[in-house]
Every structure is written in structure tokens, then in C-alpha cells.
Amino acid sequence: MTALDLSSPVAVVGTGTMGQGIAQVALVAGHPVRLYDAAPGRARQAADAIGARLDRLVEKERLTAAERDAARARLRPVEELTGLAGCSLVVEAILERLDVKQELFRALEDVVPDDCLLATNTSSLSVTAIGGALRLPGRFVGLHFFNPAPLLPLVEVVSGFATDVTCATRAYETARAWGKTPVACADTPGFIVNRVARPFYAEAFAVYESQGADPATIDAVLRECGGFRMGAFELTDLIGQDVNESVTRSVWQSFFQDVRFTPSLAQRRLVESGRLGRKTGRGWYDHGEGAERPEPHTAEPARPPAYVVAEGDLGPASELLAMIREAGIEVREEDEDNGTRLVLPGGGQLVLADGQTSVEFRDVVYFDLALDYRRATRVALSHASNTSPVTVAEATGLFQALGKHVSVIGDVPGMIVARTVARIIDLAVDAVAKGVATEDDIDTAMRLGVNYPLGPLEWSRRLGGGWACSVLDNLHECDPSGRYAPSLALYRHAYASDLREGSA
Numbered sequence: 434m435t436a437l438d439l440s441s442p443v444a445v446v447g448t449g450t451m452g453q454g455i456a457q458v459a460l461v462a463g464h465p466v467r468l469y470d471a472a473p474g475r476a477r478q479a480a481d482a483i484g485a486r487l488d489r490l491v492e493k494e495r496l497t498a499a500e501r502d503a504a505r506a507r508l509r510p511v512e513e514l515t516g517l518a519g520c521s522l523v524v525e526a527i528l529e530r531l532d533v534k535q536e537l538f539r540a541l542e543d544v545v546p547d548d549c550l551l552a553t554n555t556s557s558l559s560v561t562a563i564g565g566a567l568r569l570p571g572r573f574v575g576l577h578f579f580n581p582a583p584l585l586p587l588v589e590v591v592s593g594f595a596t597d598v599t600c601a602t603r604a605y606e607t608a609r610a611w612g613k614t615p616v617a618c619a620d621t622p623g624f625i626v627n628r629v630a631r632p633f634y635a636e637a638f639a640v641y642e643s644q645g646a647d648p649a650t651i652d653a654v655l656r657e658c659g660g661f662r663m664g665a666f667e668l669t670d671l672i673g674q675d676v677n678e679s680v681t682r683s684v685w686q687s688f689f690q691d692v693r694f695t696p697s698l699a700q701r702r703l704v705e706s707g708r709l710g711r712k713t714g715r716g717w718y719d720h721g722e723g724a725e726r727p728e729p730h731t732a733e734p735a736r737p738p739a740y741v742v743a744e745g746d747l748g749p750a751s752e753l754l755a756m757i758r759e760a761g762i763e764v765r766e767e768d769e770d771n772g773t774r775l776v777l778p779g780g781g782q783l784v785l786a787d788g789q790t791s792v793e794f795r796d797v798v799y800f801d802l803a804l805d806y807r808r809a810t811r812v813a814l815s816h817a818s819n820t821s822p823v824t825v826a827e828a829t830g831l832f833q834a835l836g837k838h839v840s841v842i843g844d845v846p847g848m849i850v851a852r853t854v855a856r857i858i859d860l861a862v863d864a865v866a867k868g869v870a871t872e873d874d875i876d877t878a879m880r881l882g883v884n885y886p887l888g889p890l891e892w893s894r895r896l897g898g899g900w901a902c903s904v905l906d907n908l909h910e911c912d913p914s915g916r917y918a919p920s921l922a923l924y925r926h927a928y929a930s931d932l933r934e935g936s937a
């Protein structure tokens with residue numbers, strides 16, 4: 434099954450933010466494009482706006498003037514739905530309401546030919562439910578573009594319960610022919626990206642709600658230690674707290690209030706107060722004129738320890754041993770079965786975040802997971818109130834000697850990056866096991882859709898297949914609500930990797 438022929442007319446219904454972007458993509462790819470919007474005159478305005486964007490592409494030399502003129506000539510706004518007769522593909526990007534979308538597609542079926550592919554750009558509704566209203570639901574598919582559609586490459590191609598494989602494949606190939614990177618996924622709440630990304634926001638908000646750290650510190654740790662492009666607080670201020678919360682609520686409701694997707698009370702209050710982020714001038718942060726961004730917590734300089742005793746290889750943090758030596762600090766190695774800690778001269782221990790709390794142990798300081806300890810510019814430490822100040826100072830001085838800023842946070846199990854990454858891996862592994870998408874497609878979706886530095890499955894391979902499961906097992910002991918309970922799929926993933934690693 435091949436992509437739609439470039440001579441086939443494509444219709445875009447709903448010419449707001451997404452509709453305009455999608456229309457531009459189809460137009461630049463070479464299709465004749467028709468625009469329709471329920472609001473009178475809006476399709477014409479959208480055509481003008483797209484024309485202006487094509488002009489800018491010419492200024493940036495991404496399009497020749499001749500290509501722009503040809504594209505403009507292919508673009509036709511229409512004022513009646515009947516103007517879409519003869520189209521080969523309709524992409525809908527209207528109001529996010531099931532009844533309104535169903536009504537539109539029912540009306541469209543009376544206008545377009547029976548072999549016209551019908552697609553919805555819904556973010557949160559069930560593709561199956563929208564298509565359920567159709568006479569021919571087999572030709573109905575989800576084509577979920579990301580905003581801004583002309584710039585972001587990812588498109589989730591969602592097969593509803595009744596979608597014909599040939600139609601999904603045609604939609605997939607068409608998206609690819611338009612220069613996009615399509616991923617195939619089943620019709621489940623949040624599809625791939627909005628499902629697997631939930632813990633990125635939820636865990637940051639949970640750390641904040643438990644007084645573990647303030648937004649600026651959590652964001653700095655996610656960026657500078659975790660390797661994420663933006664922190665959860667600044668990103669949701671950009672997206673809009675109302676928009677981000679409504680996706681969370683919709684995924685949670687659609688999963689029948691699965692505790693793993695529970696929305697955040699702190700974010701609820703923010704939305705209720707009208708602090709929606711950049712668009713209202715205030716969200717987690719003040720975005721008003723001249724407002725200064727609060728600084729993350731950064732520890733004062735402390736003296737590095739003269740030596741450390743390494744028990745075991747530190748697992749995912751093993752690179753630290755070489756870095757400590759390079760910083761001129763002696764590393765005394767002791768063979769310890771299952772040992773993964775550094776013992777400091779004062780007798781305290783430094784342990785990679787493992788989902789437990791420091792208060793359970795005598796004199797333990799935890800350090801957070803980094804994407805890459807060499808490139809990280811900040812590392813978070815956590816400790817209990819009964820941890821010796823000498824241990825905290827030695828741990829702080831050690832990381833500072835490696836050139837890192839140190840943020841000391843509360844005694845939060847799994848800290849910031851470790852709990853976030855462990856939960857993202859769990860949801861990704863669970864989604865693969867439930868047939869939502871392949872491992873590769875999930876990795877691609879998370880890298881391109883939300884800019885993660887690594888795909889979750891790739892991250893899991895790097896950390897060792899059992900890592901996320903063991904962190905979540907510990908977190909589940911601290912919070913037995915079920916939010917952190919590893920999925921059966923994650924246990925299988927952990928055992929299978931143990932076997933592979935054991936037999937290697």
C-alpha cells in the first residue's frame with residue numbers, strides 16, 4: 434500500500450492552530466488542499482495565514498518563489514462542507530468534543546467518495562469512538578500531529594478497533610511522504626506520547642507536593658542532571674497548565690482512574706487560580722515583565738574527601754569512579770557482592786537513588802541518576818534529618834570536586850530523575866507488552882514528540898533491564914497506593930534482561 438498520489442486533493446477541516454499547520458504540510462508536499470471551517474470566513478483567513486508562512490519560507494530560502502506560487506494556487510478555502518467533494522483524504526482538526534467530531538464525520542460521509550480516507554487529529558478522544566459513528570469505519574484513522582505541525586516531525590498513526598490495516602498503512606505512508614516520521618500505534622488513552630510522558634510531569638509535581646524541592650530546583654535537576662531539554666514546571670508553563678492538566682485528566686479518566694495516572698492536586702489549584710503559565714503571565718513561575726526566574730538550590734562549597742571506598746561498581750553510576758580518580762581523589766576498591774556504594778572517610782555512605790529513603794539507613798546520602806555523569810552540570814543529593822552533617826559535607830564536596838553544582842533536596846524516595854525515568858520506562862515497557870506500539874516506535878515517539886534525550890527502552894538497556902523494576906519495587910514499598918507498582922511486563926523485562934546479561 435502506497436502513499437496517496439500527490440495529485441489527490443486533501444481536505445483539512447478546522448483551520449485553527451493545528452489545521453493550518455497540517456494544511457501547510459500537505460500543501461508543501463505537493464497536494465491540492467482545501468480548507469473548511471465552521472466559522473464563516475475563517476478558512477479564507479487561514480489560507481491567508483498559510484500564504485504568509487509560505488512567504489517566510491521563501492525569505493529563509495527553504496522554498497523558491499515559484500514553489501510558493503504553485504502551492505498558493507493549490508490552496509482553496511471553501512465555505513460549505515460540500516466543497517470537499519472529490520477529496521481523497523480529510524484530516525479533521527476541530528473542537529476536541531466527541532459528539533461534534535462524530536457529527537462532522539457523519540456529514541462528511543455524505544460528501545466524499547467511499548474510498549476517501551478519513552482522519553482525526555484528536556489528542557485525547559478515542560479514535561474508535563469517533564469512527565464508531567461512521568457507515569464505513571474501516572477507512573477511519575487517527576493522524577496525530579504535534580504542534581507546530583510544520584516543524585515537528587512526529588505523527589502518531591492510530592488504528593481504531595475497526596480501522597482497516599490497508600487504510601492505516603496508507604495514512605502511515607502518506608505521512609512519511611509528507612516528510613514526517615510516522616509511528617504506528619493502537620487506540621489507547623494518550624496514544625504513545627501522552628501516555629508514556631505522564632510521569633515526567635506527575636513525579637516532578639509529587640516531589641514538590643511532598644516539599645522535596647521547589648520548582649526551580651526540580652527543573653534544574655531534570656535539565657542539568659537528567660538531560661531533559663526542559664524541566665516539568667517550565668515546560669507545563671509553556672504548554673499551558675490547563676492544557677497539560679486536561680490531558681492528564683483525560684488519560685486518567687480513560688484508564689478508569691488508574692492510580693498510575695492520578696492528576697496533581699498542586700496543578701489543580703494552579704489551574705483554579707488562573708495561573709495557566711506564560712499565556713496568563715504566571716504559572717509555576719512569574720512570567721511578567723522583568724520578573725526574575727528563581728535560582729535552584731545550590732549548596733555552598735564544601736571540602737572534598739581525601740579518599741572514597743568503592744564497594745561494588747556503582748551500577749549505572751560506575752563512570753563516577755574514573756571521574757573521582759581524575760579529580761585527584763583516591764578510590765579504594767573493595768569487592769562486595771551486590772555492593773553499589775561509596776563509603777566516605779567519616780563512615781557515611783553515598784548511594785545511587787534506588788527508591789528507598791535515607792531515613793531507613795544509618796548515615797546514607799543518596800545521589801540522583803544522571804543521563805551522563807560526565808556531561809551533567811548538577812547533581813542532587815538527598816538525606817534524612819538524622820544523617821550526619823559530616824557525611825552531607827563530604828558528599829557535597831565530592832561532587833563539587835567533579836565540577837558539579839550540588840542541589841540538596843528532601844529525603845524523597847527515588848529522588849527526582851531516578852523515579853521519573855523508572856516510571857517512564859515502566860509505562861513504555863507496559864505499552865509494548867499491551868501491543869500499543871513497538872519498542873522502536875515508542876523510543877522514536879518519545880525522542881521526537883517530547884524531546885527526550887533517549888527513548889525509554891534505550892534508556893532501560895543502558896541502565897540494565899532490572900534497574901527500573903528494582904527502583905519501583907522500593908518506591909512501591911514506600912507508597913503502596915499502586916502508583917509505583919511495577920507492571921507485570923516490567924518484571925518480565927527485568928527477568929529477561931537478567932537472563933540475557935547472565936548468559937552473555
Ligand SMILES: NC(=O)c1ccc[n+]([C@@H]2O[C@H](COP(=O)([O-])OP(=O)(O)OC[C@H]3O[C@@H](n4cnc5c(N)ncnc54)[C@H](O)[C@@H]3O)[C@@H](O)[C@H]2O)c1
Binds near residue numbers: 579
Ligand atoms: N493545539 C495543539 O497543540 C494540538 C496538538 C495535537 C492535536 N490537537 C488536536 O487538534 C484539534 C484542533 O486543535 P487546535 O488547537 O487546532 O484548535 P483551534 O481552537 O485552534 O481550532 C479549531 C478550529 O475548528 C473550528 N471548528 C470547531 N468546530 C467545528 C466544526 N464542527 N466544523 C468545522 N470547524 C469547526 C473552529 O472554528 C476553529 O477554527 C483538537 O482535536 C486537538 O485536540 C491539538
